Amino acid sequence: MSDTVAHAVEPALEANATVLSVIDGDTIEADLGGLRKLVRLIGIDTPEKTGGFLAAECGGDAATRRTSELLPPGTPVLLQRDIELIDRYDRLLAYVYRADDGLFVNLYLVLDGYAATMHVEPNTEHKAVLDSAEAEARAARRGIWADCGGPNRQLEPAR
Numbered sequence: 537m538s539d540t541v542a543h544a545v546e547p548a549l550e551a552n553a554t555v556l557s558v559i560d561g562d563t564i565e566a567d568l569g570g571l572r573k574l575v576r577l578i579g580i581d582t583p584e585k586t587g588g589f590l591a592a593e594c595g596g597d598a599a600t601r602r603t604s605e606l607l608p609p610g611t612p613v614l615l616q617r618d619i620e621l622i623d624r625y626d627r628l629l630a631y632v633y634r635a636d637d638g639l640f641v642n643l644y645l646v647l648d649g650y651a652a653t654m655h656v657e658p659n660t661e662h663k664a665v666l667d668s669a670e671a672e673a674r675a676a677r678r679g680i681w682a683d684c685g686g687p688n689r690q691l692e693p694a695r
Contacts, residue, residue, distance in 0.1 A: 551612030551635035560585045561599030561650060563627065564607055566615065576627040577642045578618055579666045581654035583680060583687055592691040594684035599650040606634070606641055613641075618659035629659060646670050649679020652687040 553566040559574065561582025566575050583593035585600045607613065615630035623629055632641040642662070645651040646669040653666045674681045 547638055549614040549633055549635045549638050553613050553615050555607045555611040558604040561603050574627040575630050577632055578629045578659045579662050580642050580646055580651040582651045594689040595680040602650045618661045620659055643669055647673055649673040649681050
């Protein structure tokens with residue numbers, strides 16, 4: 537774990553889900569007591585990966601790899617909701633914490649430059665801490681801020 541996010545790690549938490557797979561940098565599939573559900577990490581946006589539904593963006597494959605490293609299949613997680621439970625794509629909206637060490641995955645991805653913040657009202661409980669993390673990542677030129685000049689730089693034309 538990088539020193540930049542040491543303060544983001546908390547004591548172990550009680551899991552309410554288990555990671556089944558990583559879809560992309562900001563979406564996972566999880567088992568919630570026998571129910572398989574796509575989970576969208578709220579408050580963040582990672583670039584689109586190669587081969588996804590949208591045009592690939594600079595940093596998308598790296599963000600997907602990093603989320604896969606943080607949340608390999610079988611990882612117990614605590615999913616914390618905000619105001620809205622489901623998005624228009626029927627994905628569960630959640631802040632994701634690794635249960636074994638309390639790592640706040642949404643925050644970690646922003647701090648290390650794999651994600652930018654994306655706040656969609658009314659789901660803004662962690663807006664201030666995520667915005668602060670993005671400012672830190674930008675200033676330190678981590679991840680997409682160094683490699684791509686920021687988020688949303690397409691690598692291929694839209695389909």
